[in-house]
Amino acid sequence: MKVLVVNDIVTNRSRGLAVALERRGCETVTAALSEIGFDTGSPSGLAIPGLGAGELPDAVLVRSVAAGSFEAITRRLGVLHALARLGVPVWNSAQAIERCVDKSMTTFLLQRAGLPTPATFAVEGRDAAQAIVAHEAGPLVLKPLFGAQGRGIRLVRSTEDLPPEADVSGVYYLQRYVPRPGPPFRDYRVFVCADRVLAMMLRRGDDWITNINRGATPEGLVSPDGELEKLAIAAARAVGADFAGVDILPDAEGRLFILEVNSMPAWSGLQSVVAVDIADAIAEALLDFLAARADTPASLLPASAAC
Structure with a gap:
């Protein structure tokens, strides 16, 4: 079994994934999404470093996706969508990554599932953000819509605390502060x-x-x-x-x-x-999932798992 580990920077953690898979008899290939190309001349339509022309892995494990322009990220996630369309199991799927990278969609889905999450607002333009701050009685937390590890987070107590639109790409993601x-x-x-x-x-x-x-x-x-x-x-x-x-x-x-x-x-x-x-x-x-999937008739697999 051949597993593609998608990673833009090889670290001890990503090497640990490869070692764990290889210990279980898998062959692993590591590549960044930026290195995988669409190629209509290939039998699969993709060109994947470390694999032969048209060859596909048995599964894909996404460890990280590098930051980039909107066009670059769209193309990279398109590669994951294409792999799933070709019947390759992808952990996590492009759809799951898209949902989590966009904090507004994450909180929307959490709320729709009936799960406890702070009141959240995502709007475009400083005027719309000012209206929310003015309406809310307590402080709000402003977060980058796309961001991680606590970078760019600030507490907003009044409209004066809102940054210029250029600092947040015109999008204000505001979450009610949870006192503790x-x-x-x-x-x-x-x-x-x-x-x-x-x-x-x-x-x-x-x-x-x-x-x-x-x-x-x-x-x-x-x-x-x-x-x-x-x-x-x-x-x-x-x-x-x-x-x-x-x-x-x-x-x-x-x-x-x-x-x-x-x-x-x-x-x-x-x-x-x-x-x-x-x-x-x-x-x-992952290997347990693949084993269970192999025992499942194709007609019972989700639509995303088949061409």
Whole structure:
């Protein structure tokens, strides 16, 4: 079995995925989406580095997609759509990645699934954003629509705190601030794979933005009542992710709110405080999925899994 690991930067974590797959008898090929081309002269319509002309992998595991222009990202996600159209299982699918990269769609899907998420607004233009800030009684959190690791997040208490349109590409994604005790502040990262929680951690930090790269400290966590696991699994299902890092925040009264679902989650901080080998668990889950899929009649497979 040949698995394509999609990654723009090869790190210890992506190498861990390849090692885990190879330990289970797979051959792995690693390539960035930017290196995979559409080629109508190829039998498959794609040209994939490391594979023969027209050759396709048995599965694709998406570790990361590099930032780029709107045109570049559209083309790269098009490659994933094309692979799925050719019948190649893709973890995570282009659709799941699109849903998670766009925070407005993530929160829309969470709300439609009946899951607890803070009141959220996504509008174009500073005038529309000012109207929301003026209407809301408490502070709001402004986040980049496309962004990760806490970069570009700011607290908005009044219309004067709103940045110029040029700073946010004209789009204001505003989420009601969830009050909680601190410092230290805390929230949870729950790693879900194939409808199962692999690991969880509590992030504790002096900053209300509790990302590990901003200085927060990870701590291993076992949920005594299972509520975190239930919410995280439901959130991953809501966006259609095969694996995901789900960020969950407790308010001052202990109520839980889902903030984000990351379809290309980093797990260095999490791996440092849990016993389970996350890369190994992802590899095992993918191969279990492929084995189950091989036993399923083609007529019962979802439409996205067949040409």
